[in-house]
Amino acid sequence: MSPSTEGEILTVRGLSKEYGNRFTTGNVRALDDVSFGLKRGEICGLVGPNGAGKSTLIKLILGIEPRNGGEIEIDEGGGSAVIGYVPERPTYFEDLSAFYNLLYVARLLDVPDAEAASSKMLEDFGLKDRGDDIVRTFSKGMKQRLAIARALIHSPKLLVMDEPFSGLDPTVMMELRGYLKGLKGTGIAVIVSSHELNEIDQICDSILFIKSGKIIKKEDFEREGGVVSLQLTIDNPGKAIMGALAGHRIVSVSPDGGTIVIETPREDVPSILTAVVGAGGQVMESKILQRRAEDMYADVFMKKEGKV
Amino acid sequence: MNELVVHLKKDLKMISSDSIFLISMLVLVVMAFIMAFESSWSYVDGSFGYYSTLTTRYIIERKQVSTLDEYWIGLCNLYTILLTMISSMLLTSEKESGMMSYILTLRTHKWRFFLSKFAIVLGVSTLIAVVSMLAYLIVFSAMDVPFLGVNDVLASMLLPFLTILIFSAIGLAVSALVRKKGAAIALSVVVWLVISLGYATLTSMGESAAFDDPDYDYGTDEWIDFVPLGYKLLIYANPMVLVNGQGDYLDMTGGAILGVCMVIAYMGLGLALFARERTEQGVIKDLLKKVKGMSHKDGEQR
Numbered sequence: 001m002s003p004s005t006e007g008e009i010l011t012v013r014g015l016s017k018e019y020g021n022r023f024t025t026g027n028v029r030a031l032d033d034v035s036f037g038l039k040r041g042e043i044c045g046l047v048g049p050n051g052a053g054k055s056t057l058i059k060l061i062l063g064i065e066p067r068n069g070g071e072i073e074i075d076e077g078g079g080s081a082v083i084g085y086v087p088e089r090p091t092y093f094e095d096l097s098a099f100y101n102l103l104y105v106a107r108l109l110d111v112p113d114a115e116a117a118s119s120k121m122l123e124d125f126g127l128k129d130r131g132d133d134i135v136r137t138f139s140k141g142m143k144q145r146l147a148i149a150r151a152l153i154h155s156p157k158l159l160v161m162d163e164p165f166s167g168l169d170p171t172v173m174m175e176l177r178g179y180l181k182g183l184k185g186t187g188i189a190v191i192v193s194s195h196e197l198n199e200i201d202q203i204c205d206s207i208l209f210i211k212s213g214k215i216i217k218k219e220d221f222e223r224e225g226g227v228v229s230l231q232l233t234i235d236n237p238g239k240a241i242m243g244a245l246a247g248h249r250i251v252s253v254s255p256d257g258g259t260i261v262i263e264t265p266r267e268d269v270p271s272i273l274t275a276v277v278g279a280g281g282q283v284m285e286s287k288i289l290q291r292r293a294e295d296m297y298a299d300v301f302m303k304k305e306g307k308v
Numbered sequence: 309m310n311e312l313v314v315h316l317k318k319d320l321k322m323i324s325s326d327s328i329f330l331i332s333m334l335v336l337v338v339m340a341f342i343m344a345f346e347s348s349w350s351y352v353d354g355s356f357g358y359y360s361t362l363t364t365r366y367i368i369e370r371k372q373v374s375t376l377d378e379y380w381i382g383l384c385n386l387y388t389i390l391l392t393m394i395s396s397m398l399l400t401s402e403k404e405s406g407m408m409s410y411i412l413t414l415r416t417h418k419w420r421f422f423l424s425k426f427a428i429v430l431g432v433s434t435l436i437a438v439v440s441m442l443a444y445l446i447v448f449s450a451m452d453v454p455f456l457g458v459n460d461v462l463a464s465m466l467l468p469f470l471t472i473l474i475f476s477a478i479g480l481a482v483s484a485l486v487r488k489k490g491a492a493i494a495l496s497v498v499v500w501l502v503i504s505l506g507y508a509t510l511t512s513m514g515e516s517a518a519f520d521d522p523d524y525d526y527g528t529d530e531w532i533d534f535v536p537l538g539y540k541l542l543i544y545a546n547p548m549v550l551v552n553g554q555g556d557y558l559d560m561t562g563g564a565i566l567g568v569c570m571v572i573a574y575m576g577l578g579l580a581l582f583a584r585e586r587t588e589q590g591v592i593k594d595l596l597k598k599v600k601g602m603s604h605k606d607g608e609q610r
Contacts, residue, residue: 039319062413063529064409064412079350085410087406087409087413087415089406090410091405091406091407091409091410092405093318093322093405093407094405095325095326096318096321096322096325100318100321104314104318107314108309108311108314108411108414109414110309110414252532294443294494302559302573
């Protein structure tokens with residue numbers, strides 16, 4: 001079944017999940033009318049407080065838990081051939097080699113030339129020299145890399161990652177971030193469930209906020225039409241500078257005029273800088289302001305609760 | 309590659325790298341040789357008092373058949389408990405490590421996953437039966453005595469092999485019930501004890517009931533015909549009857565048919581229990597939660 005929205009690899013409509021049955025009390029409504037879409041190549045962070053329903057949503061997308069209502073449409077038939085999964089705590093056949101752990105999954109998923117694909121994955125993820133070593137001897141970072149390699153071995157269209165940064169040291173986090181950034185442009189859509197907002201900032205194109213089983217909102221890091229907020233710090237503010245910026249939407253100006261924030265299409269940034277410099281402005285700093293995940297999280301969860 | 313073959317290759321690789329499994333197999337082989345020596349001593353000792361002092365080929369063969377039967381009975385009593393325990397770890401080891409949950413996310417067919425485990429169980433049971441037979445033949449070949457024909461030797465192996473296989477299937481069913489290896493081993497021991505002691509109790513009570521029957525004539529009647537039907541049904545439902553009940557309750561053909569039916573039944577039970585595998589909890593914990601939920605609901609209503 002293909003998603004109804006063009007370009008979407010994953011469409012979720014009215015999804016609901018309740019734990020418990022008619023014989024038990026205190027049934028928990030883990031998901032309630034959840035709807036969202038994920039485009040091809042989009043990396044989306046799934047963020048919410050503990051118990052929000054993130055893991056339940058992931059299990060339903062993977063099909064390992066039955067849903068009580070709603071639809072999940074995944075492009076090109078769905079099933080494990082399309083989805084790759086990195087669980088929160090990756091598990092392996094610890095007494096078997098890294099190569100065999102990959103080979104087993106590759107064979108199960110009918111990957112052509114499974115041996116060659118497994119070798120290539122080990123190489124791509126810097127595990128070539130450890131391919132014949134048993135997984136029990138691997139460090140946490142190596143196991144995480146192996147988990148991603150295993151999830152990608154069959155070239156999925158959708159990668160689902162549950163708390164991939166949990167318990168990792170900064171070095172491994174940076175490595176993992178690098179691998180995930182490397183997925184941009186490959187066309188693989190990624191859902192990353194994580195509490196690490198800093199990492200979400202650096203790798204995600206959008207954030208999906210979930211709380212108490214409901215989707216609060218889905219927000220893109222970059223606004224529609226590629227509009228960005230450009231902040232200029234100018235050493236010699238004046239009317240000439242302001243004149244150069246006429247025709248652009250000025251969001252704010254500091255009292256001394258030295259810091260100006262302009263909202264403009266990304267492709268106009270070079271011409272704006274040229275115009276300001278041409279008008280005699282001494283640009284000390286220019287940067288594109290982006291709403292950070294922490295700001296979004298605070299807006300969604302903490303301002304509403306009066307905590308900020 | 310066929311999914312079943314993929315699972316099977318993985319399982320073979322896992323057991324061949326599992327030191328506990330390899331040690332267990334070694335122990336079973338050693339036990340076979342010990343029992344063979346024990347049986348050979350009994351044979352030589354001539355402790356079959358009901359035979360006459362006149363030795364004929366028929367008597368020698370009857371003595372060997374008895375020795376062989378005693379050998380298998382002794383071995384099966386040990387093998388059944390060990391193999392139930394070993395088989396009970398086949399699924400729980402993957403459940404405990406979390407790999408089963410991951411494998412099930414790959415949308416594999418559960419029945420093929422389970423069948424792969426059963427194939428391992430079948431292979432191990434066959435190997436043990438063959439090794440045990442070889443141990444007996446090796447020990448007795450050193451004794452330079454007239455021996456039974458190949459057909460008799462192989463036929464003696466059939467019901468013990470089925471018994472071993474049935475208990476391995478029971479172990480596999482136990483493995484589908486629980487999540488932890490320790491719990492699986494403990495439960496498999498309990499199940500074995502219930503089956504084993506149950507058989508001993510039922511046969512004892514059945515025989516007593518037969519002898520106590522007023523219509524039974526010790527001199528002319530077969531006591532087996534006077535065992536009440538209820539006892540007989542329970543005895544036939546017990547896997548121990550295949551080895552321990554030969555001659556009294558079963559003949560070879562009946563035993564083979566019953567054995568095959570039991571193998572299929574316990575394999576089906578294991579498959580049915582495994583088919584419920586959906587969460588990481590075992591069936592027992594799931595049931596307990598439901599019962600707690602029901603009693604809590606009752607409490608609230610009061």
